[in-house]
Amino acid sequence: MAGLGPGGAAEPRPLLVKIVMAGESCVGKTSIVRRYTESGSPPAGSPAPSYMATIGIDFKVKPVMFNDRRVKLQIWDTAGQERFHTLSTSYFRGAQGFVLVYDITNLKSFQSITMWMNDIYEKAGDEVDVILLGNKCDKESERVVPKQKGEKLAWEFGMPFFETSAKENVNIEYAFSVLTKEILEKKSGVLHDLDVVSLNETKKRTCCTF
């Protein structure tokens, strides 16, 4: 149900948007979600934490405002390891948006993007909004995927593209704001209304790492 605003008027419920992170293992999906949703993330430039693979699935909620409307971004962080592929892609259904990530220092992660797009189309349909991120752009000396290649692939699929660094906090907030805008401008009519909840709330469900 709707809550009461400061003047006693009924406030519309927040909109729920389901976004799924996708891409190969170790490209930085969890780090990107943490950077975006956790105010306590290590300052840009901190040493990279040791890698802990996501096992199964995990989600966080990020409250944002869009055109004076409260929105809850429910961001699902899937495991990139091959052995979790069936489980991870089963969460693609019902998503309104995808953040598809490769690592600019890992050619295989870039070459797998077309396969991930096929999974997205198959499970979520071809109308869904997707953005492509070339992550770890702070590691310029180890780059093996030129920026132009990322731009070209994104252009072929008709999706926005950004190079990002979860470590240095480059383009993370901006990339999510572009995706949120695309989703809400196109699909606001079919998004779910939710009960009013605190906008400061950031929930974490299962976090299974080893």
Ligand SMILES: Nc1nc2c(ncn2[C@@H]2O[C@H](COP(=O)(O)OP(=O)(O)OP(=O)(O)O)[C@@H](O)[C@H]2O)c(=O)[nH]1
């Ligand atoms: N230099 C640098 N390292 C990063 C960046 N993003 C992530 N890393 C590191 O890359 C490793 C893998 O990051 P994760 O976020 O766990 O990768 P993931 O894609 O979630 O991996 P899975 O859970 O296996 O799917 C970790 O050691 C991170 O600290 C970045 O932007 N720059």
